[in-house]
Amino acid sequence: MDKLLLVIDVQEDFFRTGRLAEKRVQFTLALNELLTQFRDKNQNIIWVRQVFKDDLSDSYLTLRQSKQKWTIEGTVGCEVLNELVQKPNEPEIIKKRYSAFFNTELEEILNAIAPSEIIIAGVNTHACVRVTAIDAYQRDYQLVLAKECIDSYDQGCHDESFGYMVNSGIGVPLSNAQIIEKLKS
Template sequence: MEALLSIDYTYDFVADDGKLTTGKVGQEIEEALVSLTKQFIESGDFVVMAIDGHDPEDYYHPENSLFPPHNVIGTSGRDLYGSLKPLYEAHQDEAHVYWLDKRHYSAFSGTDLDIRLRERHITKVHLTGVCTDICVLHTAVDAYNLGYDIVIHENCVQSFDEEGHRWALRHFKNTLGAEIR
């Protein structure tokens, strides 16, 4: 069984005026990311929207000193970007489409994601979203450590750091044994 994890494809990470945006390169993957997500939804596979959620007054959270406030809970910055938003909204009440709030880079850290995947006998995860070298990377490392097979859809991931993006793609393949499509 397989699942799609759509990581942080939100307004703050993709829109031109997003708080921590990938900008144009993040926008360029929208069509491929939405098309792949639609395929997974229509096939009835488990689809997870793993979305960063921050409280800027959580003075203990390390990201608050590393990055400007972004994906703040209760703001439109956490909205899914572009045509991913209406696709999700049209299917959000379906049991195989799941919104996952996360506080850390990895979608597995401090969440019930591993339990939900194992309940469904999922052994392979497909990763999409931003940023390739941060949240996608940390999710992939945790997936590897938990024994999942990993597929990275190269045309569905991006970063605001081109060098980090390229490095992460090599790392997925050469260190985690991920399939790059």
């Protein structure tokens, strides 16, 4: 049975300052461990990136209203962290909203792969990770939350959202060691 690793928004802009910048080395080491294991076991990996036009005309409402800019098309900030290796055969979804399902080809790709389980990794727990996880759950996918590879710039938001996803049954939290053990079976 195919398993799939869904890697959400591990982009330079989110790891420049603050809590995620401080955890960058630890986070990327853990995610690289999963990426290596998924590739070694010939399992699927899908990358998701949030990318906006410079004028924010394609961004979500709050961002347009605030005029803050991050993950802008053509900038280093919208690129996947340079410590991570993205292979050409691994699909990439470009999204404009929190959910990786909203107006993207993700559902079509998942229908073709028909994974038995989706392992979610990425940032930010309270926004793009949580909303994508809920949308996957609403489509009846079995979800695993990669505990060492999901985080947020805000500890409180991370804790609350991660707890919500676990306590409501949306996803099962597993360590890298537990996920890797499941890949062997």
